[in-house]
Amino acid sequence: MAAGDQPDLLTGQGAAAQLDHHVSVADHQRRQCRVIGVLSLNERGRAVLDVFRPKSSPLHDRDHPARRETTVINFDNASKIFGEGDHRTAAVDDLTIEIPTGKITVFVGPSGCGKTTSLRMINRMIEPTSGTVLIDGVDTRSIDAPKLRRGIGYVIQNAGLFPHRTVLDNIATVPVLDGQSRKAARAVAAELLERVGLPGEMGRRYPAQLSGGQQQRVGVARALAADPPVMLMDEPFSAVDPVVRAQLQDEFTRLQAELGKTIVFVTHDIDEAVKLGDAIAVFAVGGRLAQYATPAEVLSHPADDFVADFVGRDRGYRALSFTVAGNLPVRDEPILRMGSSADPSLIPPDAAAGEPYWVLVVDDGRQARGWVDARRVTGGRSLDLEDLVLGGSLVGPLSSLRTALDAALSSPSGRGVAIDADGRVTGTVEARDVLNAIERARVAQGVLDGADQRAAGAPAGDADQAAAAVPS
Numbered sequence: 001m002a003a004g005d006q007p008d009l010l011t012g013q014g015a016a017a018q019l020d021h022h023v024s025v026a027d028h029q030r031r032q033c034r035v036i037g038v039l040s041l042n043e044r045g046r047a048v049l050d051v052f053r054p055k056s057s058p059l060h061d062r063d064h065p066a067r068r069e070t071t072v073i074n075f076d077n078a079s080k081i082f083g084e085g086d087h088r089t090a091a092v093d094d095l096t097i098e099i100p101t102g103k104i105t106v107f108v109g110p111s112g113c114g115k116t117t118s119l120r121m122i123n124r125m126i127e128p129t130s131g132t133v134l135i136d137g138v139d140t141r142s143i144d145a146p147k148l149r150r151g152i153g154y155v156i157q158n159a160g161l162f163p164h165r166t167v168l169d170n171i172a173t174v175p176v177l178d179g180q181s182r183k184a185a186r187a188v189a190a191e192l193l194e195r196v197g198l199p200g201e202m203g204r205r206y207p208a209q210l211s212g213g214q215q216q217r218v219g220v221a222r223a224l225a226a227d228p229p230v231m232l233m234d235e236p237f238s239a240v241d242p243v244v245r246a247q248l249q250d251e252f253t254r255l256q257a258e259l260g261k262t263i264v265f266v267t268h269d270i271d272e273a274v275k276l277g278d279a280i281a282v283f284a285v286g287g288r289l290a291q292y293a294t295p296a297e298v299l300s301h302p303a304d305d306f307v308a309d310f311v312g313r314d315r316g317y318r319a320l321s322f323t324v325a326g327n328l329p330v331r332d333e334p335i336l337r338m339g340s341s342a343d344p345s346l347i348p349p350d351a352a353a354g355e356p357y358w359v360l361v362v363d364d365g366r367q368a369r370g371w372v373d374a375r376r377v378t379g380g381r382s383l384d385l386e387d388l389v390l391g392g393s394l395v396g397p398l399s400s401l402r403t404a405l406d407a408a409l410s411s412p413s414g415r416g417v418a419i420d421a422d423g424r425v426t427g428t429v430e431a432r433d434v435l436n437a438i439e440r441a442r443v444a445q446g447v448l449d450g451a452d453q454r455a456a457g458a459p460a461g462d463a464d465q466a467a468a469a470v471p472s
Contacts, residue, residue, distance in 0.1 A: 071101050071135060071136060071229045071230055071262045072098060072099065072100060072101050072135075072136055072262075073098070073099040073122060073133070073134070073135055073230070073262065073264070074097070074098050074099070074132075074133070074134040074135075074137075075095045075096055075097045075098075075118070075121075075131070075132075075133055076096055076131055076132045076133075076134065077094050077095070077096055077130070077131035077132075078092060078094075078095045078096075078118075078121060078128045078130070078131035078132060078133055079092055079093055079094050079095070079128060079129050079130045079131055079287075080092040080114070080117050080118075080121065080126060080128055080129050080287070081129040081130075090114075090286055090287050091114045091117040091287050092114040092117050092118050092121070092128070092287035093114070093286055093287040093288050094131070095114075095118060095131070095287070095289055096289075097281060097289060097292055099262065099264060099279075100262070100278075100279070101229075101262050102260040102261070102262055103262065103263070103278040103279060104256060104263045104265055104276055104277050104278050104279075105263065105264050105265070105277065105278065105279045105280075105281060106265045106266075106267060106272075106273040106276060106277035106279070106280050106281065107119060107264065107265070107266045107267075107281050107283060108266075108267055108268065108269070108270060108273040108277075108280055108281070108282055108283070108310075109268065109282055109283030109284065109285075109290075109310070110268065110284075110285060110310070111268065112285055113283035113284055113285050113286070113287065113288075114283055114286075114287030115266045115268075115281075115283045116234055116235075116266050117287070118283070118287075119232050119234055119264055119266050120232075120234075121133050122135075122140070122152070122230075122232060122264060123140075123145075123148060123149045123152045123154065123232060124140055124141070124145045124148055124149070125149075127141070135230070150174055150177060150178060150226065151226075151228055151230070152228050152230045152231070152232060153223030153224060153226070153228040153230065153231035153232065153261070154223055154231070154232050154233075154234075155216075155219050155220055155222075155223045155231065155232070155233040155234070155236040156219070156234045156235075156236065157234060157235045157236060157238055157239050158212075158215070158239050159207070159215040159216050159218060159219035159236075160219065161207040161215060161218060161219065161222070162207070163206065163207050163208060164206075165206070165207075166203065166204055166205065166206055167189075167193070167198075167202055167203045167204070167205050167206070167207070167210070167218050168186045168189045168190065168193075168203035168204070169182075169186070169189075170207070170218060170222055171188075171189035171192055171193070171203075171218060171221045171222045171225050172185035172186050172188065172189045172225060173222060173225070174222070174225055174226040175188060175225050175226050178226060185225070186203075188225055189203065189221070189225060190203055192221040192224055192225060193218075193221060195221070195224075195255065196217040196218070196220055196221045196224075196251065196255070197217060197251055198214060198217055198218070198221075202214070211244075212239060212240045212241075212244065213240050213244035213247065213248060216236055216237060216239075216240060216248055217248070217251070219236065220236070220252070220255070224255075224259070228261070229261060229262055230261065230262045230263075230264075231261050231262070231263045231264075232263075232264050233263060233264070233265045233266065234266045235266055235267055235268070236248075236265075237249060237252075237267075237272070238267070238268075238269070245272075249272065249275055249276060252276065253275075253276065265277065270310065270311050270312065270318075271318065273295065274295045274298075274299065274318055274321060275321070277295050278294070279292065279293065279294055279295075280292070280293065280294070280295050280298050282298060282303075282306075282307050282310060282311075284306050290303055290304060290306050290307050290310075291303035291304075291307045295321075295322065296319060296322040298311060299311060299315045299316075299318050299319040299322075300315075300319055302315075317402065318402070320400060320401040320402035320405065320438065321400045321402045321403075322400065323400060323401045323438075323441045324398060324399070324400060324401075325395060325399050325400060325401050325403070325404040325429075325434070325437065326437065328395070328404060328418075328429045328433055328434065328437055329429065329430075329433045330418045330426055330427040330428070330429060331415070331427050331428050331429070331430065332427055333360050333415065333417075333425070333427050333428040334346075334359060334360070335359070335360045335361070335362050335366075335425065336359050336360070336361050336362070336372065336383060337361070337362060337363070337364065338361055338362070338363050338364070338369055338383060338384075339382050339383060339384075340382065340383060341381060341382055341383070346359060346374040347374050347375065356373040356375060356376075356412070357373060357374045357375055358371045358372070358373060358374075358389075358412055358413035358415075359371065359372050359373075359374050360413075360417065360425065360428070361383060361388055362425050365423075365424065366424040366425050367419075367423050367424060367425065368391065368394065368417045368419070368425050369385075369388060370385075370388030370389055370390045370391060371388065371389045371390075371391060371411065371412050371413055372387050372388055372389070373389070373412075389412045391407070391410060391411040391412065391413075391416075391417055392406055392407055392409070392410025392411060392416075393406045393407040393410060393416065394407060394416075394417050394418075394419050394423075395407045395416050395417065395418045395419065395429055396418075396419050396420075396421065396423075397420065397421055401434060401437060401438055401441065404416060404429055404434045404437075405431065405434045405435070405438070407429065408429060408430060408431035408434055409431060411428075413428075414430070414431060415428035415429065415430055416428060416429045416430075416431075416434075
């Protein structure tokens, strides 16, 4: 080989073959090589190394619509038609809606109503046939689609994790695409694991080694990894069992209280929509927006027969979720501590003969463990878990009337367990007291609704008079 064709130390090839070769350097800590740039020859025949530099990320671009502090999403007469001619089908029909910043807006409806299609038009996974989708007034079609998507978190059903990557590397996907080093991205991923309630050691596992609920938590963490102000969530909790689903919903509510993202959440479950949503958009088959309102408004004043049927005949019970139980009478309740002995002598002389006599059992921290029928306990024997019948909901200081009623109805004694902010038992509430509170709330709401109607129809000078009809 000629002197000018000495083999390159990196490629082992002659100079003539070195044009545009990727150049790697050893990374001894990771025991691998990483590409740092491209080696080429300039006009004078000199080698020039063009070092790769991270591209400016849309997540750090102040002008990127999805990075502004007040991120409002608007659908302006947006429609999506599939097929042509006689086979045209409207998936979304002339949708006009504003999704407010920092809130959870839930798209809910039966299968085939266009809720997922509408969600996917936001990040341009699906393009509208007509109309526009805007983020802070900017038409999303004016933004490069990959750039737009990297500025928006996306969580789907079954998590959609990469099976060949560890949990940490799954979470770190978007930050690495945006130019962060793997070390920095993995550090963020480790923090997010804890934030979504998973131990740090799970970061080394692969998705197949996780339960369904754990995979969904990782999916949420991945969507949060690049700190997007907008998150799209397409039925993220529908593939897990009811217990895990309730846990994920509670965890998600806690996260949103901390982070304040603008979230569009798709579900077919009206209970999930009511629990999570600040606003609910109810879609009818054919992509028609049937109602857009707060959960309380959807339950109490359905816009039409379709909405009334969809939210269900028990919508009055669901609506109790929006009324705090408040000052319910809390009655003193005899208690037994776990491990103590119980016998029929606990039963007062005036107790109804032949019926169970339920006694509340607490642990050393005065937290409820369950109920025991004093008639069925052998004298002198210590209580254990097998003796207990578990109750249902617990009534805390901020619990709703729905929770309070459920606590009373699901308890074997007919008395719901009341607790303080630290979970310690303070007494019990009875179903009749909850029902009385429900009636008072119903009457008060009727007065408020009447005042609102009178104020809406009254001249400006009469508004104070209409409001005066509402008791303080």
